[in-house]
Amino acid sequence: MKGLKGALVFAQSGGPTSVINASAAGVFLEGLKSEQITAVYGAAHGIRGILNEEMYDISKEDENELLLLKNTPSSAMGSVRYKLKDAAVDDTDYKRLLEVFKKYDVRYFFYNGGNDSMDTCNKISKYMAKSGYDINVIGVPKTIDNDLYGTDHCPGFASAAKYIATTIMEINLDAKVYDTPMVCIIEAMGRNAGWLTASAALANAKGLGADLIYLPEVPFSVDKFVKDIQDVCAKNNNKCIAVVSEGIHDENGTLICEKLGEVGAKDSFGHAQLGGVAASLAALIKAKTGFKTRGIELSLMQRCGAHCASGTDIEETFEAGKQAVRAAVAGETDKMVCYARKEGDKYECEYKLLPLELAANTEKTVPLEWITNNGTGISEEFVKYALPLIQGEPNMTKVDGLPRFAKLKKVLVEKR
Amino acid sequence: MKGLKGALVFAQSGGPTSVINASAAGVFLEGLKSEQITAVYGAAHGIRGILNEEMYDISKEDENELLLLKNTPSSAMGSVRYKLKDAAVDDTDYKRLLEVFKKYDVRYFFYNGGNDSMDTCNKISKYMAKSGYDINVIGVPKTIDNDLYGTDHCPGFASAAKYIATTIMEINLDAKVYDTPMVCIIEAMGRNAGWLTASAALANAKGLGADLIYLPEVPFSVDKFVKDIQDVCAKNNNKCIAVVSEGIHDENGTLICEKLGEVGAKDSFGHAQLGGVAASLAALIKAKTGFKTRGIELSLMQRCGAHCASGTDIEETFEAGKQAVRAAVAGETDKMVCYARKEGDKYECEYKLLPLELAANTEKTVPLEWITNNGTGISEEFVKYALPLIQGEPNMTKVDGLPRFAKLKKVLVEKR
Numbered sequence: 001m002k003g004l005k006g007a008l009v010f011a012q013s014g015g016p017t018s019v020i021n022a023s024a025a026g027v028f029l030e031g032l033k034s035e036q037i038t039a040v041y042g043a044a045h046g047i048r049g050i051l052n053e054e055m056y057d058i059s060k061e062d063e064n065e066l067l068l069l070k071n072t073p074s075s076a077m078g079s080v081r082y083k084l085k086d087a088a089v090d091d092t093d094y095k096r097l098l099e100v101f102k103k104y105d106v107r108y109f110f111y112n113g114g115n116d117s118m119d120t121c122n123k124i125s126k127y128m129a130k131s132g133y134d135i136n137v138i139g140v141p142k143t144i145d146n147d148l149y150g151t152d153h154c155p156g157f158a159s160a161a162k163y164i165a166t167t168i169m170e171i172n173l174d175a176k177v178y179d180t181p182m183v184c185i186i187e188a189m190g191r192n193a194g195w196l197t198a199s200a201a202l203a204n205a206k207g208l209g210a211d212l213i214y215l216p217e218v219p220f221s222v223d224k225f226v227k228d229i230q231d232v233c234a235k236n237n238n239k240c241i242a243v244v245s246e247g248i249h250d251e252n253g254t255l256i257c258e259k260l261g262e263v264g265a266k267d268s269f270g271h272a273q274l275g276g277v278a279a280s281l282a283a284l285i286k287a288k289t290g291f292k293t294r295g296i297e298l299s300l301m302q303r304c305g306a307h308c309a310s311g312t313d314i315e316e317t318f319e320a321g322k323q324a325v326r327a328a329v330a331g332e333t334d335k336m337v338c339y340a341r342k343e344g345d346k347y348e349c350e351y352k353l354l355p356l357e358l359a360a361n362t363e364k365t366v367p368l369e370w371i372t373n374n375g376t377g378i379s380e381e382f383v384k385y386a387l388p389l390i391q392g393e394p395n396m397t398k399v400d401g402l403p404r405f406a407k408l409k410k411v412l413v414e415k416r
Numbered sequence: 417m418k419g420l421k422g423a424l425v426f427a428q429s430g431g432p433t434s435v436i437n438a439s440a441a442g443v444f445l446e447g448l449k450s451e452q453i454t455a456v457y458g459a460a461h462g463i464r465g466i467l468n469e470e471m472y473d474i475s476k477e478d479e480n481e482l483l484l485l486k487n488t489p490s491s492a493m494g495s496v497r498y499k500l501k502d503a504a505v506d507d508t509d510y511k512r513l514l515e516v517f518k519k520y521d522v523r524y525f526f527y528n529g530g531n532d533s534m535d536t537c538n539k540i541s542k543y544m545a546k547s548g549y550d551i552n553v554i555g556v557p558k559t560i561d562n563d564l565y566g567t568d569h570c571p572g573f574a575s576a577a578k579y580i581a582t583t584i585m586e587i588n589l590d591a592k593v594y595d596t597p598m599v600c601i602i603e604a605m606g607r608n609a610g611w612l613t614a615s616a617a618l619a620n621a622k623g624l625g626a627d628l629i630y631l632p633e634v635p636f637s638v639d640k641f642v643k644d645i646q647d648v649c650a651k652n653n654n655k656c657i658a659v660v661s662e663g664i665h666d667e668n669g670t671l672i673c674e675k676l677g678e679v680g681a682k683d684s685f686g687h688a689q690l691g692g693v694a695a696s697l698a699a700l701i702k703a704k705t706g707f708k709t710r711g712i713e714l715s716l717m718q719r720c721g722a723h724c725a726s727g728t729d730i731e732e733t734f735e736a737g738k739q740a741v742r743a744a745v746a747g748e749t750d751k752m753v754c755y756a757r758k759e760g761d762k763y764e765c766e767y768k769l770l771p772l773e774l775a776a777n778t779e780k781t782v783p784l785e786w787i788t789n790n791g792t793g794i795s796e797e798f799v800k801y802a803l804p805l806i807q808g809e810p811n812m813t814k815v816d817g818l819p820r821f822a823k824l825k826k827v828l829v830e831k832r
Contacts, residue, residue, distance in 0.1 A: 016593050018586070045595045074589035081594070165818055166723050170434070173490035173821065174720035177432050178497070179461045184716075206818055279695070296715045300600075304590035307582050308723055310817060390817040401726060401806040402581055402622055405589065 001134050002331030005036050006107025009050060011043035012075040013082070013113035013120065014143070017156025018163070018306040019317045020112065021069035021076045021406070023140045026321020027110050028058045028066050036329050037108060041413055046080030047111075047120060050100050051093060053415050060411040068406035070314055071396045073306035076408060084120050087127050094127040101128070103416050107135050108328050110321075114143035114154075115363060118336055122356040125334045136328040139336035139356055140320055144303045146195035149362035150354040151338035155317035158389035159309035160302050161199035164188055165390065167298065167308075168203040168210060172241055181238035181291035183229055187278035188298055191247035192216055193365045196302065200243040201378035202386060211240050216247035217365050218375040220256050225281065226288050228376055238291060244277060260284065307403055311392020316349055323351040347388030417550050418747030421452050422523025425466060427459035428491035429498070429529035429536065430559070433572025434579070434722040435733045436528065437485035437492045437822070439556050442737020443526050444474045444482050452745050453524060457829055462496035463527075463536060466516050467509060469831050476827040484822035486730055487812045489722040491528075492824060500536050503543050510543045517544070519832050523551050524744050526737075530559035530570075531779060534752055538772040541750045552744040555752035555772055556736055560719045562611035565778035566770040567754035571733035574805035575725035576718050577615035580604055581806065583714065583724075584619040584626060588657055597654035597707035599645055603694035604714055607663035608632055609781045612718065616659040617794035618802060627656050632663035633781050634791040636672050641697065642704050644792055654707060662692060676700065723819055727808020732765055739767040763804030 008031045010024060024042065031040040040058040043049030056077065058066070069076055087094050100106070109128075111121035118139045125137035141148050146157035168186060175184040188197040194215025203209035211232045214220055225242075232240040248256045260280035282295030316339065324337045335353035342348040370379045397404040424447045428436060440458065447456040456474040459465030472493065474482070485492055503510050516522070525544075527537035534555045541553035557564050562573035584602060591600040604613040610631025619625035627648045630636055641658075648656040664672045676696035698711030736753045743751065751769035758764040786795045813820040 016590055048595070072589070073586050075593050078595060079593045162817060167717055167721070169819060169821070170489050170720040170722055171716050173488070174432055174716045177490050177495045179464070179494060202816075202818065206815075208821065294716065296717075297713070299712045300587050300590045300710065301583055301712075301717070304586040305583070306586060312817075387816055392817065393814070398809070399622075400618075400803055401578060401728075401808065402618065403585060405585065405624065 001136060001333060004107040004134055004136055005038060006105045007039040007041060008037045008108040008110070009041045009043055009055065009106050010077070010110045011046045011049060011112065012077050012079050013046040013111060013117035014079060016074040016079060016303060017142055017144050018073040018159045018304050018309045019156055019314050020074070020142050021072045022314050022317035023112055023142065023155060023321035024076055025066050025069040026318045027140065027325055030322040030325035032059060034325065034329050038105065041104070042077040045078040047082050047084070048080045049077070051096055053100055055413045056408070056410045057413045060409055065406045065408055068397060068404065070318055071306055071309070071394050071403065072405040073304040076406060083116065084123050087123060091127070094124070097124060098128065098131055098133055101133065101135060104413070109135055109137045110140055110324050112140040112142050114145065115148060115361065118148070118356060119360040122360040125356055129334065136331070136333040138324045138328045138332065139359060140324045141336055141338065141359070144196060145190055145193050147193035147363045147365065148359060149364050150336070150358055152341045153339055153389055155313065155320055157195060158313035158386070160196055161202065161386055162310045162390035163302050163305040163308045164196060164199045164298060165202035168200050168243065169206060169208040171296065172203065172208040175241060175294070176239055181233065183233065183240045183282070183285050183289070183291050183293045184296065185278045185282045185285070185293065186210070186241065186243045186296045186298065187246055187276050188243060189302060190216060190245045192363055194245045195366055197243055197245040198366055198378045198382050199386060201382050202390065205383050205387070210243040211236065212242040212376045213378050214242065214244045214248050214376065215366055215371055216245045216249060217368060218371055219251040220248040221250065222256065222284070226285065229285055230289065233289070233291070244281065246277060248277060306394065307396060309394045310390045311394055312389055314394055319351065327353055417552060417749065420523040420550055420552060421454060422521045423455040423457060424453045424524040424526070425457045425459055425471065425522050426493070426526045427462045427465060427528065428493045428495050429462035429527060429533040430495060432490040432495060432719060433558055433560050434489040434575045434720050434725045435572055435730050436490070436558050437488045438730050438733035439528055439558065439571060439737035440492055441482050441485040442734045443556065443741055446738040446741035448475065450741065450745050454521065457520070458493040461494040463498050463500070464496045465493070467512055469516055471829045472824070472826045473829045476825055481822045481824055484813060484820065486734055487722055487725070487810050487819065488821040489720040492822060499532065500539050503539060507543070510540070513540060514544065514547055514549055517549065517551060520829070525551055525553045526556055526740050528556040528558050530557070530561065531564060531777065534564070534772060535776040538776040541772055545750065552747070552749035554740040554744045554748065555775060556740045557752055557754065560612060561606055561609050563609035563779045563781065564775060565780050566752070566774055568757045569755055569805055571729065571736055573611060574729035574802070576612055577618065577802055578726045578806040579718050579721040579724045580612060580615045580714060581618035584616050584659065585622060585624040587712065588619065588624040591657060591710070592655055597649065599649065599698070599701050599705070599707050599709045600657045600712065601694045601698045601701070601709065602626070602657065602659045602712045602714065603662055603692050604659060605718060606632060606661040608779055610661045611782055613659055613661040614782055614786070614794045614798050615802060617798050618806065621799050621803070626659040627652065628658040628792045629794050630658065630660045630664050630792065631782055631787055632661045632665060633784060634787055635667040636664040637666065638672065638700070642701065645701055646705065649705070649707070660693060660697065664693060722810065723812060725810045726806045727810055728805055730810060735767065743769055
């Protein structure tokens with residue numbers, strides 16, 4: 001709806017990224033400038049902060065600290081994993097949200113997250129519309145997984161990809177330093193979509209990548225994996241680097257980490273599975289070949305490594321936040337901001353809007369035609385797609401040689 | 417011996433660091449400039465390259481690539497773990513080294529490594545002197561472990577410390593993003609010396625560090641660890657970040673990773689212990705508390721993360737290589753280059769020489785008086801010591817948003 005005047009609430013949801021707060025900075029700074037926006041609030045821990053009336057007054061923050069958010073990893077407002085029930089089944093939460101929105105005169109609502117969060121955002125948008133409460137609702141995408149439908153890529157993906165590619169290049173040099181056998185298995189995040197694992201191919205393009213890359217888009221065979229490794233070792237002075245997605249599974253859909261775990265991996269308290277799938281596979285290869293192996297989990301670092309973020313990703317993510325506010329103020333609602341790639345040789349990003357229900361529940365995986373070499377390689381198309389996204393370095397403020405992350409005051413809005 | 421004229425051989429040994437090749441660059445560039453040095457060789461895979469007459473002719477390399485070595489992690493010449501026997505017991509290798517040195521008229525020998533490598537360097541130096549063969553032998557220190565005797569700090573330590581502190585700051589933000597319990601256990605390298613683990617205190621100084629820090633200098637009690645974590649969680653909204661050294665052990669010297677492994681951790685092939693000690697401790701805490709836990713091993717990344725190296729470390733390590741050549745050309749032999757810190761408030765590094773036998777077999781651990789809070793904290797003295805060392809950013813060439821590491825031609829010297 002056009003011409004709305006009222007408060008803005010921004011909330012973050014789901015797993016963080018190293019650049020997620022760039023969108024927060026974009027929303028906050030744009031919101032504070034707008035004459036139609038009477039107050040700017042950040043909800044503590046996503047939707048729960050609204051339900052509990054725990055919201056920070058962003059006008060109390062220093063502008064410099066808000067700008068530092070661009071380089072500060074991990075949801076600065078706090079995050080949440082909270083699934084709203086279907087309003088037709090149980091509308092308790094929706095009624096409460098409406099009550100809080102009315103009480104604080106919230107007319108602009110921005111939800112920042114991935115698939116599940118866009119589902120939440122969509123449900124809220126639809127309920128408010130049905131209730132006749134005037135509010136403009138915009139989803140701001142975020143996910144290292146890069147699996148949101150309708151957008152060329154997702155804010156946060158490129159920085160994780162850059163971290164992964166850089167780290168694989170460095171590990172490649174380290175793992176090959178001795179003249180003795182060495183099999184190194186690296187695990188990247190991604191349960192159903194292999195975008196992050198595929199970004200190993202960016203290191204390959206520089207000649208310092210992985211010999212084998214396994215995505216969850218293709219069923220994984222443990223026996224074939226062992227043979228693949230042995231084949232590479234035979235050709236390659238007994239050295240091999242493999243990258244696997246945490247979500248690799250067999251043809252029945254059983255996760256390999258569970259499968260190897262079930263066979264016997266127990267900790268000293270009888271709990272299955274100590275490390276992740278890389279550790280299990282490294283132990284397996286060691287048993288099969290006798291070679292020295294290393295299982296390396298990129299763990300939280302790949303999604304919080306702001307020091308190795310993509311400058312392009314930071315600026316696009318910042319812009320996505322600003323675009324969300326501009327769209328809402330101009331009267332748009334029930335949409336998600338998304339990225340489109342302009343035609344032509346030179347990479348350029350355009351910002352568009354997509355109906356929320358389209359963004360909500362479709363998962364975008366890596367095209368199967370980009371997966372090559374009998375499920376162990378990634379094609380040049382992926383590199384062409386991803387390389388422009390990882391350009392540029394983060395313009396990070398450092399103090400004493402360490403990052404200076406944003407320090408927010410987080411002044412709670414007085415409950416009404 | 418003064419006025420020696422002949423070839424130079426430089427070799428790298430032991431585990432690499434993210435800045436180890438800065439010393440190689442220093443030795444090579446200084447060696448190529450010297451009129452007393454007739455040829456500059458890099459031995460492939462340490463001492464073994466000399467024994468096998470596998471040496472690269474560094475004069476064939478482009479100067480620009482040699483300069484890129486400053487930012488290229490992991491021993492560019494290849495490394496080795498090779499222990500020379502005592503010459504009194506078996507002098508086969510020594511005779512062979514002497515033979516090769518004579519054949520190629522090698523009059524300058526530089527060995528780049530840690531404790532064991534300085535022992536090797538010392539043995540070679542003593543044997544050559546005893547044999548009456550004129551050669552100047554200089555050790556160039558290198559170790560992320562920071563445990564070499566007689567030097568204020570070791571080339572490579574500060575970059576690993578900077579990587580660890582930066583990463584802990586980022587993990588700190590990520591691990592606390594949800595309003596739910598979370599115990600995160602991070603494992604740093606260091607078998608006997610806890611310098612790397614202690615560098616978590618640099619993150620603490622920025623308010624984004626670890627609640628608990630465990631060094632191998634202090635015996636580790638699993639029961640006390642569980643209680644420490646529970647105490648922090650009780651005070652801290654059920655959140656805790658602990659950093660442990662891979663080398664933590666009980667009062668009998670048994671490694672905790674072995675201890676927890678022995679009790680039951682087996683992979684699907686019956687081999688003990690999948691991950692490291694962080695994974696085992698995370699599983700244990702999960703079993704004891706029911707909280708979500710994460711075990712994170714910083715693995716190879718902490719020693720090859722050149723993208724997050726310390727500018728100060730790079731320049732000092734480069735200078736250490738140049739100083740080694742200058743000292744040798746001036747007639748010094750049987751010494752290791754070491755760092756001394758100038759008196760005064762402003763940090764400044766001086767380069768000195770230490771007899772090799774002193775450097776060879778003494779391990780420098782973290783002073784016990786720097787370990788505080790009943791074995792869970794690190795004092796301000798450590799931060800004062802380490803903070804100047806991590807200053808400055810790497811001046812890294814990037815292509816397509818990724819590091820451009822040195823590409824050497826590695827032209828082998830023709831065998832004689």
